Amino acid sequence: MPALAATRVLLLVGDAISSGKSCVFSRVTLRYRRYGRVSSENSKSLTLKSLGFKSEAPRSDGANAVKKKERVDVSALAPFAAQSFSELGLPPLLVERLGKAGYNVPTDVQAAAIPTILKDHDVVIQSYTGSGKTLAYVLPILSEIGPFREDDEHRSKMGVQAVVLAPSRELGMQIVREVENILGPEDKRLVQQLVGGANKSRQEEGLKKNKPVMVVGTPGRVAEISASGKLQTHNCQYLVLDEVDELLAFNFREDMHRILEHAGRRSGAGQSVANSPKARRAERQTIMVSATIPFSVIRAARSWGYEPLLVQAKSVVPIENIPAPTPIKPSEAPTDSTSGGATTQGQGQGQGQSLPPSLTHYYSVTRLQHKVDVLRRCVHALDAKCVIVFMNHTKQLKDTVFKLEARGMKAAELHGDLSKLARSTILKKLRKGDVRVLLTNELSARGLDIPECDLVVNLELPTDSTHYAHRAGRTGRLGRRGTVVSICEESEVFVMKKMQKQLGVVMESCEFAEGKLSVNGD
């Protein structure tokens, strides 16, 4: 669904906000005036060279499809081996706050993304699950619009200056918590959550009373409040699409359209071309983020961004140089159940980049009626303390919770039928260890950060390798070890083999007997 649906949305939304040069100059002029860096160069086209990027020597192994002049060495701007946040150009006050919050060394993707965003580029950030992508965009944004600058230039600015969108309430709230943590108790009112399912009037009151500089929400609620006139996004400098491939799916189409149309469309700016979608897009910096970037996102970035860059853990590449995916041979064509495309296809990169290397993958074959029993044996054999089990159907999910509880295992369910409060209470219990096994569906597959999770189980297989990657990524976060076990029927083994190939990871066949995991030989 995501890749195909996203393509459809792009036709509807992307085309309406298509690329062009006339807007580009107003955008460049505006941004560089803001920083006072460029004067006479404003009228020239912005090039990577003019920003200090250098070309890098080509790789002799030919493994990388991107040619010599197309690769970018950002060592001057993005110290990939940065040992501290202060090396990345963040304000000292923010670095101090990060230290207090326990963040001392940037992750690879942060070291690449922070200086690049600070340089005002539109970016697509792609890096594996649990690699710290949230702070990779939150920190450069806060360093511009937050309370961390020593000059007062920006404090006087009114209104929302950053809109962050996430596809689920849980992910939205998680991002808010992360931003609040950085802002600290005195300034946490500067971020406002606008997620669906929560009290709308209270959110509107918060906007009025607290005058936040950043809002984080789900597309439906953000679009709704924006349409009512209670959220002004015209002055917004940053638009972040977290889990962008999901946000471009068909179900978000209308809300996304509205937000993309309005965010950063300064009133009074570019009147002469006011009806041009290009002019409307010109005023904001667009940041797209996901562990899985299908080519439809690359196309969207080209449409909506100005000279956008693809930022990965150790590379920054101009998006215009990323070739379209090569046609897939019929023998390799994905079936309905494995129509993946988990990272940027066409770059010569495997989809393995969407999964952390610290994960171990297994699958265990059994009959349908024995699946719950195998799940129980699997949890015991691996002595897992915090388990997330994915299923596709809510009814079966509820039955499984009942069966596990009946066998003395503390289990709980999390799905869309529950209220926002019930959902957050369950997640709190899981984090505290009051619940050992969480049975859930796709709702929890994206972005959910529960560092304690040491085992992910697919009790029903995901629909494709992209969904596998996000589900699997709930464990093994930020360098921790994690195990992923898929419990499947004999007739589904070919799906496992296909996903294994598409994701570029080893998935071993195993069994659970006498309290132990044993790997089956070939």
Ligand SMILES: Nc1ncnc2c1ncn2[C@@H]1O[C@H](COP(=O)(O)OP(=O)(O)OP(=O)(O)O)[C@@H](O)[C@H]1O
């Ligand atoms: N520099 C850092 N030092 C220590 N911890 C960090 C650092 N950066 C991020 N973290 C922590 O790492 C965890 C994972 O980060 P985050 O949720 O941003 O990952 P992600 O790449 O967005 O994952 P996903 O693709 O699943 O959404 C979080 O608990 C976050 O607080």
